Amino acid sequence: MKLYNANFSPNCLRVRAVIFELGADVEIVDVDVPGGGTKTPEYLAINPNGKVPAFVDGDLNLFESRAINAYLASLDPARRLYPEDLKKRAVVDQWSYWQAIHLGPSSQKLAFEKVLKERFGRGKPDEDVVAAETKETTKLLAVLDGALAGRDWIAGDLSIADFALASTFTLRHEAGIDFGAFPNAAAWIERLESRDAWRRAVSGQGR
Ligand SMILES: N[C@@H](CCC(=O)N[C@@H](CS)C(=O)NCC(=O)O)C(=O)O
Structure with a gap:
Protein backbone atom coordinates (compact mmCIF):
# COMPACT_ATOMS: atom_id res chain seq x y z
CA MET A 1 0.00 0.00 0.00
CA ARG A 80 -12.16 -0.53 16.14
CA LEU A 81 -11.15 2.85 14.67
CA TYR A 82 -14.07 2.38 12.23
CA PRO A 83 -16.46 0.12 14.14
CA GLU A 84 -18.27 -2.74 12.43
CA ASP A 85 -21.40 -2.20 14.54
CA LEU A 86 -23.62 -0.18 12.22
CA LYS A 87 -24.96 2.23 14.84
CA LYS A 88 -21.46 2.95 16.14
CA ARG A 89 -20.20 3.35 12.58
CA ALA A 90 -23.03 5.78 11.78
CA VAL A 91 -21.92 8.02 14.65
CA VAL A 92 -18.32 7.96 13.40
CA ASP A 93 -19.57 8.88 9.91
CA GLN A 94 -21.75 11.64 11.34
CA TRP A 95 -18.79 13.40 12.95
CA SER A 96 -16.48 12.80 9.98
CA TYR A 97 -19.02 14.38 7.59
CA TRP A 98 -19.68 17.20 10.06
CA GLN A 99 -15.97 17.97 10.17
CA ALA A 100 -15.69 17.83 6.37
CA ILE A 101 -18.76 19.96 5.65
CA HIS A 102 -19.09 22.34 8.60
CA LEU A 103 -16.20 22.61 11.06
CA GLY A 104 -13.37 22.10 8.56
CA PRO A 105 -14.37 24.80 6.07
CA SER A 106 -15.11 27.47 8.69
CA SER A 107 -11.93 26.89 10.69
CA GLN A 108 -9.86 26.66 7.47
CA LYS A 109 -11.21 30.01 6.24
CA LEU A 110 -10.36 31.50 9.61
CA ALA A 111 -6.84 30.05 9.62
CA PHE A 112 -6.32 31.28 6.05
CA GLU A 113 -7.38 34.85 6.87
CA LYS A 114 -5.51 35.09 10.15
CA VAL A 115 -2.39 33.03 9.47
CA LEU A 116 -1.80 31.89 5.91
CA LYS A 117 -2.93 34.90 3.85
CA GLU A 118 -0.04 37.16 4.81
CA ARG A 119 2.36 34.22 4.86
CA PHE A 120 1.51 33.57 1.17
CA GLY A 121 1.74 37.28 0.30
CA ARG A 122 -2.01 37.52 -0.32
CA GLY A 123 -2.60 40.68 1.75
CA LYS A 124 -4.02 41.56 5.13
CA PRO A 125 -6.82 39.60 6.84
CA ASP A 126 -10.34 40.60 5.83
CA GLU A 127 -11.84 41.51 9.20
CA ASP A 128 -15.41 40.79 8.05
CA VAL A 129 -14.42 37.24 7.09
CA VAL A 130 -12.50 36.85 10.36
CA ALA A 131 -15.55 37.97 12.38
CA ALA A 132 -18.00 35.73 10.46
CA GLU A 133 -15.78 32.62 10.59
CA THR A 134 -14.86 33.18 14.25
CA LYS A 135 -18.57 33.26 15.06
CA GLU A 136 -19.27 30.12 13.00
CA THR A 137 -16.27 28.17 14.33
CA THR A 138 -17.15 29.10 17.92
CA LYS A 139 -20.75 27.95 17.39
CA LEU A 140 -19.50 24.61 16.04
CA LEU A 141 -16.93 24.25 18.83
CA ALA A 142 -19.80 24.57 21.31
CA VAL A 143 -21.55 21.65 19.56
CA LEU A 144 -18.36 19.57 19.73
CA ASP A 145 -17.85 20.47 23.38
CA GLY A 146 -21.41 19.44 24.27
CA ALA A 147 -21.01 16.11 22.48
CA LEU A 148 -17.75 15.39 24.33
CA ALA A 149 -19.32 15.82 27.79
CA GLY A 150 -18.61 12.70 29.84
CA ARG A 151 -16.61 10.96 27.10
CA ASP A 152 -12.98 10.73 26.06
CA TRP A 153 -13.64 10.35 22.32
CA ILE A 154 -16.33 11.74 20.08
CA ALA A 155 -17.94 8.38 19.22
CA GLY A 156 -17.23 6.72 22.59
CA ASP A 157 -14.09 4.82 21.60
CA LEU A 158 -11.18 6.39 19.70
CA SER A 159 -12.09 6.45 16.00
CA ILE A 160 -11.15 7.94 12.65
CA ALA A 161 -13.62 10.75 13.47
CA ASP A 162 -11.33 11.97 16.27
CA PHE A 163 -8.44 12.20 13.81
CA ALA A 164 -10.59 14.03 11.27
CA LEU A 165 -11.80 16.52 13.87
CA ALA A 166 -8.36 17.11 15.40
CA SER A 167 -6.79 17.92 12.03
CA THR A 168 -9.06 20.99 11.97
CA PHE A 169 -7.24 22.55 14.89
CA THR A 170 -3.55 22.41 14.01
CA LEU A 171 -3.37 26.23 13.56
CA ARG A 172 -5.84 27.01 16.36
CA HIS A 173 -3.48 29.09 18.49
CA GLU A 174 -2.35 31.33 15.61
CA ALA A 175 -5.92 31.53 14.26
CA GLY A 176 -7.25 32.58 17.67
CA ILE A 177 -9.60 29.60 18.02
CA ASP A 178 -10.18 29.75 21.74
CA PHE A 179 -10.98 26.55 23.65
CA GLY A 180 -11.21 28.47 26.95
CA ALA A 181 -14.99 28.23 27.21
CA PHE A 182 -15.03 24.61 26.01
CA PRO A 183 -13.37 22.40 28.66
CA ASN A 184 -14.53 19.06 27.19
CA ALA A 185 -13.11 19.93 23.77
CA ALA A 186 -9.93 21.33 25.36
CA ALA A 187 -9.33 18.09 27.28
CA TRP A 188 -10.13 16.01 24.18
CA ILE A 189 -7.70 17.83 21.87
CA GLU A 190 -4.93 17.52 24.47
CA ARG A 191 -5.70 13.82 24.84
CA LEU A 192 -5.56 13.30 21.07
CA GLU A 193 -2.47 15.43 20.51
CA SER A 194 -0.56 13.58 23.21
CA ARG A 195 -0.92 10.26 21.36
CA ASP A 196 2.29 8.92 19.93
CA ALA A 197 0.71 8.37 16.50
CA TRP A 198 -0.43 12.00 16.33
CA ARG A 199 2.94 13.34 17.42
CA ARG A 200 4.73 11.24 14.83
CA ALA A 201 2.28 12.36 12.16
CA VAL A 202 2.68 16.04 13.06
CA SER A 203 6.47 15.80 13.06
CA GLY A 204 6.32 14.07 9.68
CA GLN A 205 8.58 11.36 11.09
CA GLY A 206 8.11 7.76 12.10
CA ARG A 207 8.66 6.13 8.77
N1 LIG B 1 -11.10 16.73 0.44
C1 LIG B 1 -9.72 16.37 0.12
C2 LIG B 1 -8.90 17.65 0.11
C3 LIG B 1 -7.54 17.48 -0.56
C4 LIG B 1 -6.81 18.81 -0.64
O1 LIG B 1 -7.42 19.89 -0.70
N2 LIG B 1 -5.45 18.74 -0.70
C5 LIG B 1 -4.65 19.92 -0.78
C6 LIG B 1 -3.59 19.94 0.32
S1 LIG B 1 -4.31 20.11 1.91
C7 LIG B 1 -3.89 19.93 -2.11
O2 LIG B 1 -3.44 18.91 -2.59
N3 LIG B 1 -3.71 21.13 -2.69
C8 LIG B 1 -2.90 21.30 -3.87
C9 LIG B 1 -3.71 21.76 -5.06
O3 LIG B 1 -4.93 21.96 -4.94
O4 LIG B 1 -3.11 21.91 -6.12
C10 LIG B 1 -9.22 15.35 1.15
O5 LIG B 1 -9.72 15.34 2.29
O6 LIG B 1 -8.37 14.50 0.84
Missing part, protein backbone atom coordinates in the same frame (compact mmCIF):
# COMPACT_ATOMS: atom_id res chain seq x y z
CA LYS A 2 1.19 3.54 -0.75
CA LEU A 3 0.13 6.93 0.56
CA TYR A 4 0.98 9.93 -1.64
CA ASN A 5 1.64 12.57 0.98
CA ALA A 6 2.72 16.13 1.67
CA ASN A 7 3.67 17.02 5.23
CA PHE A 8 2.17 20.54 5.01
CA SER A 9 -1.32 19.19 4.33
CA PRO A 10 -3.86 18.70 7.16
CA ASN A 11 -5.70 16.28 4.87
CA CYS A 12 -2.55 14.12 4.74
CA LEU A 13 -1.90 14.59 8.46
CA ARG A 14 -5.10 12.78 9.42
CA VAL A 15 -4.19 9.83 7.19
CA ARG A 16 -0.60 9.60 8.49
CA ALA A 17 -1.95 9.68 12.06
CA VAL A 18 -4.34 6.79 11.35
CA ILE A 19 -1.57 4.81 9.60
CA PHE A 20 0.66 5.23 12.68
CA GLU A 21 -2.19 4.53 15.11
CA LEU A 22 -2.94 1.26 13.28
CA GLY A 23 0.72 0.43 12.66
CA ALA A 24 -0.39 -0.19 9.06
CA ASP A 25 2.17 -1.32 6.50
CA VAL A 26 1.91 1.67 4.15
CA GLU A 27 4.76 3.22 2.21
CA ILE A 28 4.57 7.01 2.51
CA VAL A 29 5.63 8.70 -0.71
CA ASP A 30 6.23 12.45 -0.50
CA VAL A 31 4.86 14.41 -3.44
CA ASP A 32 6.36 17.76 -4.47
CA VAL A 33 3.06 19.69 -4.59
CA PRO A 34 4.53 23.19 -5.30
CA GLY A 35 6.78 21.63 -7.95
CA GLY A 36 3.81 20.16 -9.85
CA GLY A 37 4.06 16.60 -8.53
CA THR A 38 0.27 16.31 -8.30
CA LYS A 39 -0.28 17.46 -11.89
CA THR A 40 1.70 14.79 -13.77
CA PRO A 41 -0.25 12.31 -15.95
CA GLU A 42 0.91 9.48 -13.67
CA TYR A 43 -0.37 11.21 -10.55
CA LEU A 44 -3.62 12.37 -12.16
CA ALA A 45 -4.30 8.74 -13.09
CA ILE A 46 -4.39 8.01 -9.35
CA ASN A 47 -6.12 11.21 -8.24
CA PRO A 48 -7.73 13.17 -11.09
CA ASN A 49 -8.24 16.10 -8.70
CA GLY A 50 -4.49 16.68 -8.65
CA LYS A 51 -4.43 16.87 -4.85
CA VAL A 52 -2.86 15.04 -1.92
CA PRO A 53 -3.49 12.66 -0.31
CA ALA A 54 -3.93 9.76 -2.70
CA PHE A 55 -3.69 6.10 -1.85
CA VAL A 56 -3.04 2.88 -3.74
CA ASP A 57 -3.63 -0.71 -2.67
CA GLY A 58 -3.13 -3.04 -5.65
CA ASP A 59 -5.83 -2.18 -8.18
CA LEU A 60 -7.55 0.26 -5.79
CA ASN A 61 -6.83 3.97 -6.27
CA LEU A 62 -8.43 6.24 -3.66
CA PHE A 63 -8.68 9.95 -3.02
CA GLU A 64 -10.39 11.79 -0.13
CA SER A 65 -8.58 11.49 3.19
CA ARG A 66 -11.61 10.34 5.20
CA ALA A 67 -12.39 7.57 2.68
CA ILE A 68 -8.75 6.45 2.82
CA ASN A 69 -8.94 6.33 6.62
CA ALA A 70 -12.22 4.38 6.56
CA TYR A 71 -10.60 1.83 4.24
CA LEU A 72 -7.40 1.51 6.31
CA ALA A 73 -9.33 1.17 9.58
CA SER A 74 -11.65 -1.43 8.00
CA LEU A 75 -8.62 -3.58 7.14
CA ASP A 76 -7.91 -3.87 10.88
CA PRO A 77 -11.34 -4.22 12.53
CA ALA A 78 -9.87 -5.41 15.83
CA ARG A 79 -8.58 -1.87 16.45
Whole structure:
Protein backbone atom coordinates (compact mmCIF):
# COMPACT_ATOMS: atom_id res chain seq x y z
CA MET A 1 0.00 0.00 0.00
CA LYS A 2 1.19 3.54 -0.75
CA LEU A 3 0.13 6.93 0.56
CA TYR A 4 0.98 9.93 -1.64
CA ASN A 5 1.64 12.57 0.98
CA ALA A 6 2.72 16.13 1.67
CA ASN A 7 3.67 17.02 5.23
CA PHE A 8 2.17 20.54 5.01
CA SER A 9 -1.32 19.19 4.33
CA PRO A 10 -3.86 18.70 7.16
CA ASN A 11 -5.70 16.28 4.87
CA CYS A 12 -2.55 14.12 4.74
CA LEU A 13 -1.90 14.59 8.46
CA ARG A 14 -5.10 12.78 9.42
CA VAL A 15 -4.19 9.83 7.19
CA ARG A 16 -0.60 9.60 8.49
CA ALA A 17 -1.95 9.68 12.06
CA VAL A 18 -4.34 6.79 11.35
CA ILE A 19 -1.57 4.81 9.60
CA PHE A 20 0.66 5.23 12.68
CA GLU A 21 -2.19 4.53 15.11
CA LEU A 22 -2.94 1.26 13.28
CA GLY A 23 0.72 0.43 12.66
CA ALA A 24 -0.39 -0.19 9.06
CA ASP A 25 2.17 -1.32 6.50
CA VAL A 26 1.91 1.67 4.15
CA GLU A 27 4.76 3.22 2.21
CA ILE A 28 4.57 7.01 2.51
CA VAL A 29 5.63 8.70 -0.71
CA ASP A 30 6.23 12.45 -0.50
CA VAL A 31 4.86 14.41 -3.44
CA ASP A 32 6.36 17.76 -4.47
CA VAL A 33 3.06 19.69 -4.59
CA PRO A 34 4.53 23.19 -5.30
CA GLY A 35 6.78 21.63 -7.95
CA GLY A 36 3.81 20.16 -9.85
CA GLY A 37 4.06 16.60 -8.53
CA THR A 38 0.27 16.31 -8.30
CA LYS A 39 -0.28 17.46 -11.89
CA THR A 40 1.70 14.79 -13.77
CA PRO A 41 -0.25 12.31 -15.95
CA GLU A 42 0.91 9.48 -13.67
CA TYR A 43 -0.37 11.21 -10.55
CA LEU A 44 -3.62 12.37 -12.16
CA ALA A 45 -4.30 8.74 -13.09
CA ILE A 46 -4.39 8.01 -9.35
CA ASN A 47 -6.12 11.21 -8.24
CA PRO A 48 -7.73 13.17 -11.09
CA ASN A 49 -8.24 16.10 -8.70
CA GLY A 50 -4.49 16.68 -8.65
CA LYS A 51 -4.43 16.87 -4.85
CA VAL A 52 -2.86 15.04 -1.92
CA PRO A 53 -3.49 12.66 -0.31
CA ALA A 54 -3.93 9.76 -2.70
CA PHE A 55 -3.69 6.10 -1.85
CA VAL A 56 -3.04 2.88 -3.74
CA ASP A 57 -3.63 -0.71 -2.67
CA GLY A 58 -3.13 -3.04 -5.65
CA ASP A 59 -5.83 -2.18 -8.18
CA LEU A 60 -7.55 0.26 -5.79
CA ASN A 61 -6.83 3.97 -6.27
CA LEU A 62 -8.43 6.24 -3.66
CA PHE A 63 -8.68 9.95 -3.02
CA GLU A 64 -10.39 11.79 -0.13
CA SER A 65 -8.58 11.49 3.19
CA ARG A 66 -11.61 10.34 5.20
CA ALA A 67 -12.39 7.57 2.68
CA ILE A 68 -8.75 6.45 2.82
CA ASN A 69 -8.94 6.33 6.62
CA ALA A 70 -12.22 4.38 6.56
CA TYR A 71 -10.60 1.83 4.24
CA LEU A 72 -7.40 1.51 6.31
CA ALA A 73 -9.33 1.17 9.58
CA SER A 74 -11.65 -1.43 8.00
CA LEU A 75 -8.62 -3.58 7.14
CA ASP A 76 -7.91 -3.87 10.88
CA PRO A 77 -11.34 -4.22 12.53
CA ALA A 78 -9.87 -5.41 15.83
CA ARG A 79 -8.58 -1.87 16.45
CA ARG A 80 -12.16 -0.53 16.14
CA LEU A 81 -11.15 2.85 14.67
CA TYR A 82 -14.07 2.38 12.23
CA PRO A 83 -16.46 0.12 14.14
CA GLU A 84 -18.27 -2.74 12.43
CA ASP A 85 -21.40 -2.20 14.54
CA LEU A 86 -23.62 -0.18 12.22
CA LYS A 87 -24.96 2.23 14.84
CA LYS A 88 -21.46 2.95 16.14
CA ARG A 89 -20.20 3.35 12.58
CA ALA A 90 -23.03 5.78 11.78
CA VAL A 91 -21.92 8.02 14.65
CA VAL A 92 -18.32 7.96 13.40
CA ASP A 93 -19.57 8.88 9.91
CA GLN A 94 -21.75 11.64 11.34
CA TRP A 95 -18.79 13.40 12.95
CA SER A 96 -16.48 12.80 9.98
CA TYR A 97 -19.02 14.38 7.59
CA TRP A 98 -19.68 17.20 10.06
CA GLN A 99 -15.97 17.97 10.17
CA ALA A 100 -15.69 17.83 6.37
CA ILE A 101 -18.76 19.96 5.65
CA HIS A 102 -19.09 22.34 8.60
CA LEU A 103 -16.20 22.61 11.06
CA GLY A 104 -13.37 22.10 8.56
CA PRO A 105 -14.37 24.80 6.07
CA SER A 106 -15.11 27.47 8.69
CA SER A 107 -11.93 26.89 10.69
CA GLN A 108 -9.86 26.66 7.47
CA LYS A 109 -11.21 30.01 6.24
CA LEU A 110 -10.36 31.50 9.61
CA ALA A 111 -6.84 30.05 9.62
CA PHE A 112 -6.32 31.28 6.05
CA GLU A 113 -7.38 34.85 6.87
CA LYS A 114 -5.51 35.09 10.15
CA VAL A 115 -2.39 33.03 9.47
CA LEU A 116 -1.80 31.89 5.91
CA LYS A 117 -2.93 34.90 3.85
CA GLU A 118 -0.04 37.16 4.81
CA ARG A 119 2.36 34.22 4.86
CA PHE A 120 1.51 33.57 1.17
CA GLY A 121 1.74 37.28 0.30
CA ARG A 122 -2.01 37.52 -0.32
CA GLY A 123 -2.60 40.68 1.75
CA LYS A 124 -4.02 41.56 5.13
CA PRO A 125 -6.82 39.60 6.84
CA ASP A 126 -10.34 40.60 5.83
CA GLU A 127 -11.84 41.51 9.20
CA ASP A 128 -15.41 40.79 8.05
CA VAL A 129 -14.42 37.24 7.09
CA VAL A 130 -12.50 36.85 10.36
CA ALA A 131 -15.55 37.97 12.38
CA ALA A 132 -18.00 35.73 10.46
CA GLU A 133 -15.78 32.62 10.59
CA THR A 134 -14.86 33.18 14.25
CA LYS A 135 -18.57 33.26 15.06
CA GLU A 136 -19.27 30.12 13.00
CA THR A 137 -16.27 28.17 14.33
CA THR A 138 -17.15 29.10 17.92
CA LYS A 139 -20.75 27.95 17.39
CA LEU A 140 -19.50 24.61 16.04
CA LEU A 141 -16.93 24.25 18.83
CA ALA A 142 -19.80 24.57 21.31
CA VAL A 143 -21.55 21.65 19.56
CA LEU A 144 -18.36 19.57 19.73
CA ASP A 145 -17.85 20.47 23.38
CA GLY A 146 -21.41 19.44 24.27
CA ALA A 147 -21.01 16.11 22.48
CA LEU A 148 -17.75 15.39 24.33
CA ALA A 149 -19.32 15.82 27.79
CA GLY A 150 -18.61 12.70 29.84
CA ARG A 151 -16.61 10.96 27.10
CA ASP A 152 -12.98 10.73 26.06
CA TRP A 153 -13.64 10.35 22.32
CA ILE A 154 -16.33 11.74 20.08
CA ALA A 155 -17.94 8.38 19.22
CA GLY A 156 -17.23 6.72 22.59
CA ASP A 157 -14.09 4.82 21.60
CA LEU A 158 -11.18 6.39 19.70
CA SER A 159 -12.09 6.45 16.00
CA ILE A 160 -11.15 7.94 12.65
CA ALA A 161 -13.62 10.75 13.47
CA ASP A 162 -11.33 11.97 16.27
CA PHE A 163 -8.44 12.20 13.81
CA ALA A 164 -10.59 14.03 11.27
CA LEU A 165 -11.80 16.52 13.87
CA ALA A 166 -8.36 17.11 15.40
CA SER A 167 -6.79 17.92 12.03
CA THR A 168 -9.06 20.99 11.97
CA PHE A 169 -7.24 22.55 14.89
CA THR A 170 -3.55 22.41 14.01
CA LEU A 171 -3.37 26.23 13.56
CA ARG A 172 -5.84 27.01 16.36
CA HIS A 173 -3.48 29.09 18.49
CA GLU A 174 -2.35 31.33 15.61
CA ALA A 175 -5.92 31.53 14.26
CA GLY A 176 -7.25 32.58 17.67
CA ILE A 177 -9.60 29.60 18.02
CA ASP A 178 -10.18 29.75 21.74
CA PHE A 179 -10.98 26.55 23.65
CA GLY A 180 -11.21 28.47 26.95
CA ALA A 181 -14.99 28.23 27.21
CA PHE A 182 -15.03 24.61 26.01
CA PRO A 183 -13.37 22.40 28.66
CA ASN A 184 -14.53 19.06 27.19
CA ALA A 185 -13.11 19.93 23.77
CA ALA A 186 -9.93 21.33 25.36
CA ALA A 187 -9.33 18.09 27.28
CA TRP A 188 -10.13 16.01 24.18
CA ILE A 189 -7.70 17.83 21.87
CA GLU A 190 -4.93 17.52 24.47
CA ARG A 191 -5.70 13.82 24.84
CA LEU A 192 -5.56 13.30 21.07
CA GLU A 193 -2.47 15.43 20.51
CA SER A 194 -0.56 13.58 23.21
CA ARG A 195 -0.92 10.26 21.36
CA ASP A 196 2.29 8.92 19.93
CA ALA A 197 0.71 8.37 16.50
CA TRP A 198 -0.43 12.00 16.33
CA ARG A 199 2.94 13.34 17.42
CA ARG A 200 4.73 11.24 14.83
CA ALA A 201 2.28 12.36 12.16
CA VAL A 202 2.68 16.04 13.06
CA SER A 203 6.47 15.80 13.06
CA GLY A 204 6.32 14.07 9.68
CA GLN A 205 8.58 11.36 11.09
CA GLY A 206 8.11 7.76 12.10
CA ARG A 207 8.66 6.13 8.77
N1 LIG B 1 -11.10 16.73 0.44
C1 LIG B 1 -9.72 16.37 0.12
C2 LIG B 1 -8.90 17.65 0.11
C3 LIG B 1 -7.54 17.48 -0.56
C4 LIG B 1 -6.81 18.81 -0.64
O1 LIG B 1 -7.42 19.89 -0.70
N2 LIG B 1 -5.45 18.74 -0.70
C5 LIG B 1 -4.65 19.92 -0.78
C6 LIG B 1 -3.59 19.94 0.32
S1 LIG B 1 -4.31 20.11 1.91
C7 LIG B 1 -3.89 19.93 -2.11
O2 LIG B 1 -3.44 18.91 -2.59
N3 LIG B 1 -3.71 21.13 -2.69
C8 LIG B 1 -2.90 21.30 -3.87
C9 LIG B 1 -3.71 21.76 -5.06
O3 LIG B 1 -4.93 21.96 -4.94
O4 LIG B 1 -3.11 21.91 -6.12
C10 LIG B 1 -9.22 15.35 1.15
O5 LIG B 1 -9.72 15.34 2.29
O6 LIG B 1 -8.37 14.50 0.84
